[in-house]
Amino acid sequence: MIELRHVTYSIAAEYSDEADDEHHPAWHDGRQFILDDVSFVVPERSITCIMGVSGTGKTTLLRLIAGLLKPDSGEILVNGRDVVPMNEKQLNQVRRDMGFVFQYGALFDSMSIAENVGFGLQQQRRPCAEIEDIVTARLEDVGLPGIEDKMPGELSGGMRKRVAMARALATGPRIVLYDEPTSGLDPVMARVIDDLVVHLRDTAGTTNVVVSHHLPSILRIADRVLMLHNARLQIEGTPAQVQASDDPVVRQFLDARADGPITVR
Amino acid sequence: MSGFFAFFGGLAGLLWESLGYIARGAVSYRHTLRQMAEVGVGSLFVALITVGFSGAVACLYIAIQLVKLGQQGYVGGLVGKSIALEVAPVITAVVVAARAGSAMAAELGTMKVTEQVDALRSLATSPTQYLVVPRVLGTLIMLPIITILSNGAGTVGGYIAAISNGVAPNTYWQSVQNMVTLTDQFSGLLKTIPFALVISLVGCRQGLTTSGGAEGVGQSTTSAVVYAMIGIFVCDFFMSVIFQDLFY
Numbered sequence: 001m002i003e004l005r006h007v008t009y010s011i012a013a014e015y016s017d018e019a020d021d022e023h024h025p026a027w028h029d030g031r032q033f034i035l036d037d038v039s040f041v042v043p044e045r046s047i048t049c050i051m052g053v054s055g056t057g058k059t060t061l062l063r064l065i066a067g068l069l070k071p072d073s074g075e076i077l078v079n080g081r082d083v084v085p086m087n088e089k090q091l092n093q094v095r096r097d098m099g100f101v102f103q104y105g106a107l108f109d110s111m112s113i114a115e116n117v118g119f120g121l122q123q124q125r126r127p128c129a130e131i132e133d134i135v136t137a138r139l140e141d142v143g144l145p146g147i148e149d150k151m152p153g154e155l156s157g158g159m160r161k162r163v164a165m166a167r168a169l170a171t172g173p174r175i176v177l178y179d180e181p182t183s184g185l186d187p188v189m190a191r192v193i194d195d196l197v198v199h200l201r202d203t204a205g206t207t208n209v210v211v212s213h214h215l216p217s218i219l220r221i222a223d224r225v226l227m228l229h230n231a232r233l234q235i236e237g238t239p240a241q242v243q244a245s246d247d248p249v250v251r252q253f254l255d256a257r258a259d260g261p262i263t264v265r
Numbered sequence: 266m267s268g269f270f271a272f273f274g275g276l277a278g279l280l281w282e283s284l285g286y287i288a289r290g291a292v293s294y295r296h297t298l299r300q301m302a303e304v305g306v307g308s309l310f311v312a313l314i315t316v317g318f319s320g321a322v323a324c325l326y327i328a329i330q331l332v333k334l335g336q337q338g339y340v341g342g343l344v345g346k347s348i349a350l351e352v353a354p355v356i357t358a359v360v361v362a363a364r365a366g367s368a369m370a371a372e373l374g375t376m377k378v379t380e381q382v383d384a385l386r387s388l389a390t391s392p393t394q395y396l397v398v399p400r401v402l403g404t405l406i407m408l409p410i411i412t413i414l415s416n417g418a419g420t421v422g423g424y425i426a427a428i429s430n431g432v433a434p435n436t437y438w439q440s441v442q443n444m445v446t447l448t449d450q451f452s453g454l455l456k457t458i459p460f461a462l463v464i465s466l467v468g469c470r471q472g473l474t475t476s477g478g479a480e481g482v483g484q485s486t487t488s489a490v491v492y493a494m495i496g497i498f499v500c501d502f503f504m505s506v507i508f509q510d511l512f513y
Contacts, residue, residue: 068383092389100387106380120388167388 002042002065002175002207007074009035009060034060035071036231042224047201047208049218052228053253053262058211059103061228062177065209066100067091078175096124099168103179105160107152113139113163114148120171138166143192158185165193169200176200178210182217190214194221215254219243227253229262272492275470280462282393283401291394292402300403304365305411312360312411313418319356320348320419324426332431341437342444344423349449353416355501358460361408362493366468369400370489373472374482382473397469404465408457416453452508456501463496 010031034057042048050058063069064076067083075082078094086094107116115122117138118131126134139145142162152160165181178197182190194217200206212218218225218239225242227234227250235242235250242250252260286292324344331340373396376382382392420441427437471489475481 063383066387068386088386088391091386092391095387095389098387100384102380102384102387104380106384108381108384109375109379119390123388123390164384171388 001044001077001079002209003040003075003077004061004065005039005075005077007035007038007064007071007076008033009057009064009069009071033231035064035228037074038228038231038233039074040226040233040236042207042209044207045201045205046223047197047210047221048224048226049210049212049222050226050228051212051215051218051253052234054213056228057231058228059179062100062179062209062211066095066098066177096171097174099171099173099176101161101165101168101176101178101181103183104157105152105164107160107163107167109152111152112148113144113150113152113155116152116163117148117166117170119167124171134170135166138170139163141169141196142166143189158189161185162189162193165196172204173206174204175207176209178208178212180212180214181210182212182214190217197221215256272470275474276466279393279397279466279470279473282391283398283466286391286394286398287402292398293395296395296399297402297406300399301407303368304361304403304407307368308357308361308364308407309411309414311364312357312415315360316348316353316356316415317418317422319352320344320422321426323347323352324423325430328427328430328432337427337432338436338440339444340427340432341423341440343440344427345420345441345445346449348419348423349416349445349453350505351453351501353419354412354453354456354460355497357412357415358408358457358464358497359494361404361411361461362464362468362497363490365404366464366493367486367490369465369468370472370475371482371486373469374475374485377473377475378478378481392473396473397465400469401462401465404461405458408461408464409454412454412457416450448512452512455508456504459500459504460497463500464493467493467496 010033012031038061050061052058060069064071065078065083067086071084074084076084079097081094083091083094107113108119111119114132114135117135121131121134135148136145139147142165144159144162144166147155147159147163152163155163161181161184165178168176176197181197182193185193197208197210198221201208210218210221222239224236225239226236227242229249235245235247237245243254245251245254249261252262324340327343328337328340331337331343373382376396382396385392385395424434424437428434468489471485471492475485477484
């Protein structure tokens with residue numbers, strides 16, 4: 001289970017019109033608040049999707065959960081342990097049970113696909129034969145069999161993202177964080193990835209946090225949906241509850257309208 | 266001022282963390298060997314050429330003056346001493362900083378801006394252990410070796426310049442043997458330890474703190490070379506002062 005309690009994260013503000021607007025909800029005292037007092041729970045063996053327009057702190061939220069960033073204040077409990085005060089060594093213990101699918105893949109350029117996917121297993125000093133079997137199986141899961149010897153530079157953006165997913169899942173983590181796993185994929189492959197996330201929850205019992213813009217995908221796979229807006233949680237509920245919401249911000253996002261309270265800058 | 270402290274604090278932190286991994290034996294020998302090849306193969310030829318010609322130029326000026334004074338017996342010794350103590354270690358370090366230090370900053374900087382460093386951390390792997398330690402060890406091992414070889418190239422370069430200016434070959438080598446002591450060679454080699462630390466730590470630190478895409482990588486690469494060169498010359502001065510007190 002993952003639980004965020006009153007998490008606030010801000011960065012030093014650069015000059016902008018927003019910074020001068022003292023009433024703007026995401027700016028205080030010369031700092032831009034990416035997340036402001038955000039609290040929620042991700043139940044075990046569930047899929048929680050986080051949606052919101054670009055720049056609302058969705059990726060930051062994932063990075064905070066993985067301990068890649070430290071919040072200004074608040075607690076982030078992963079399986080009951082607060083990761084905020086942990087040092088890197090303690091964080092690595094938590095991360096061994098966690099997979100992170102980066103938005104642009106973040107594959108290691110100097111390694112082959114097999115080395116990329118097997119990296120986490122190699123670090124755990126698993127036997128070579130076992131690593132090879134797992135790499136082959138994970139690449140088949142993401143629809144990319146037989147590309148073990150290729151280099152990341154030889155793959156398309158969508159293929160790189162699927163390899164990144166195979167890498168994140170190779171160690172069999174109980175928590176998986178996905179940063180826009182289906183963006184840039186064709187509809188068929190997006191469906192394959194969605195089905196894989198659901199399959200992992202159902203068979204391996206993974207706890208999943210998925211950041212996504214892709215509404216059909218969110219509504220299909222999510223057990224719970226959160227929406228971030230102006231550094232705060234705008235809505236939280238089941239896909240049906242979110243779809244039935246009459247909140248103007250949520251409605252504008254779901255109906256994909258340009259006019260409304262969400263201003264495009 | 267805060268940037269100044271952040272820079273030295275970052276370097277000290279990287280050094281402390283790296284020494285911790287080395288002391289615990291948490292070192293990837295495969296990656297260290299690869300870094301030794303990167304540093305050695307990439308820099309050796311350039312170092313031999315630059316130190317060889319620097320030795321020749323130094324000898325040219327010394328030989329002309331001393332031959333005029335009839336003191337050609339000192340040419341080999343003076344050239345050999347200056348190459349062993351100063352020219353070979355410093356110029357080799359500058360070459361390695363330009364060639365290998367910049368490559369470290371560029372490679373790690375690219376990894377940083379493409380989230381590969383975060384990917385390492387998310388896979389429960391310390392970037393210091395995986396990326397920095399092999400580079401520090403690779404430079405620490407290879408810089409003295411390249412310095413020894415370039416020291417030889419500089420002395421040979423001096424020999425060619427000396428015999429072209431009227432110094433007898435035997436006189437040159439005899440002078441080198443008589444005047445260049447083991448302490449000189451040892452002092453020169455000892456300088457390569459702080460030089461190697463400066464080159465590798467500055468290159469890695471600048472790479473790992475890169476932000477802002479391709480422009481940021483360019484800035485990190487340039488600053489890694491500039492800061493490393495400043496560090497090399499500052500270290501060289503203080504090491505020379507300390508060695509004068511200790512050995513001479």
